[in-house]
Amino acid sequence: MSTTRCRMRLWPPSFWPQLSTARHQVQTSKAFSSGWRRCLPRANSSLGSRQLLFLHLEKWTRMKFLEPARPGVVGDGRPGEKRIYRVPVFTAAFCRALLEELEHFEQSDLPKGRPNTMNNYGVLLHELGLDEPVVTPLRERFLQPLTALLYPDCGGGWLDSHRAFVVKYAPGQDRELGCHYDNAELTLNVALGKAFTGGALYFGGLFQAPTALTRPLEVEHVVGQGILHRGGQLHGARPLGTGERWNLVVWLRASAVRNRLCPMCCRKPDLVDDEGFGDGFTREEPTTVDVCALT
Numbered sequence: 629m630s631t632t633r634c635r636m637r638l639w640p641p642s643f644w645p646q647l648s649t650a651r652h653q654v655q656t657s658k659a660f661s662s663g664w665r666r667c668l669p670r671a672n673s674s675l676g677s678r679q680l681l682f683l684h685l686e687k688w689t690r691m692k693f694l695e696p697a698r699p700g701v702v703g704d705g706r707p708g709e710k711r712i713y714r715v716p717v718f719t720a721a722f723c724r725a726l727l728e729e730l731e732h733f734e735q736s737d738l739p740k741g742r743p744n745t746m747n748n749y750g751v752l753l754h755e756l757g758l759d760e761p762v763v764t765p766l767r768e769r770f771l772q773p774l775t776a777l778l779y780p781d782c783g784g785g786w787l788d789s790h791r792a793f794v795v796k797y798a799p800g801q802d803r804e805l806g807c808h809y810d811n812a813e814l815t816l817n818v819a820l821g822k823a824f825t826g827g828a829l830y831f832g833g834l835f836q837a838p839t840a841l842t843r844p845l846e847v848e849h850v851v852g853q854g855i856l857h858r859g860g861q862l863h864g865a866r867p868l869g870t871g872e873r874w875n876l877v878v879w880l881r882a883s884a885v886r887n888r889l890c891p892m893c894c895r896k897p898d899l900v901d902d903e904g905f906g907d908g909f910t911r912e913e914p915t916t917v918d919v920c921a922l923t
């Protein structure tokens with residue numbers, strides 16, 4: 629069986645959730661796919677340090693629960709209630725090197741897509757050529773063993789694609805992010821730097837729950853550390869105070885889950901074939917048998 633990657637034909641307008649990121653994908657998912665193919669060879673040739681960066685990925689196994697008693701984390705006495713976890717992902721050296729690459733890319737005249745409807749600044753990792761050498765191994769070797777244990781009910785054991793991007797907040801650019809949920813089964817959000825104040829993430833419950841935003845949990849950024857959460861969990865970012873904030877966001881997708889029910893419009897998805905990972909949906913193609921070869 630071969631797998632065809634798919635995107636939604638159209639996100640049905642009447643089912644665009646007001647807070648969701650689906651609207652952007654109607655206009656751009658195709659453009660993004662073709663755009664990055666054009667720029668990839670050039671991006672690749674200018675990034676010789678990529679192999680080196682990957683060597684800096686830290687030990688894969690350490691993980692820490694967000695503890696309600698921990699200073700800076702607002703809990704309500706029920707550990708694990710929101711199922712948000714903090715996990716060390718990158719060394720400080722890796723974060724610095726990645727930021728340097730991102731700034732080079734930002735200053736270049738290479739064609740650039742934007743991460744999603746809500747972020748006007750930032751970089752798509754596939755446009756930088758870092759999807760395959762960094763994000764795919766991160767998902768397969770580091771995240772999947774954790775998410776299989778932490779989120780077995782959300783496809784955590786069946787992740788098979790992602791959409792990875794870096795969001796940037798700075799004075800005169802984006803400063804905050806409104807409350808939304810992600811087009812993802814699970815999300816990893818890693819703080820890369822630089823020096824900044826404000827910009828904390830806040831989390832409510834799942835978007836389907838009527839009381840989803842009561843008593844939000846505030847989570848501060850720690851450079852190199854990631855926050856794991858369910859994609860359907862309402863969240864946003866408080867306004868930046870000073871400085872610049874860059875975070876790597878990986879929307880993790882499990883086709884086994886989303887093929888059945890689109891996580892954005894909560895309907896059976898209507899699909900068309902796409903390039904790259906598409907929107908994370910798949911269509912299983914029966915293996916064709918060459919009858920001539922059988923004789």
Ligand SMILES: O=C(O)CCC(=O)C(=O)O
Nearest residue numbers: 795805810817865875877
């Ligand atoms: O500002 C952030 O770090 C959060 C980004 C985010 O939630 C998203 O892009 O989906």
Ligand SMILES: [Fe+2]
Nearest residue numbers: 808809810863
């Ligand atoms: Fe998000």
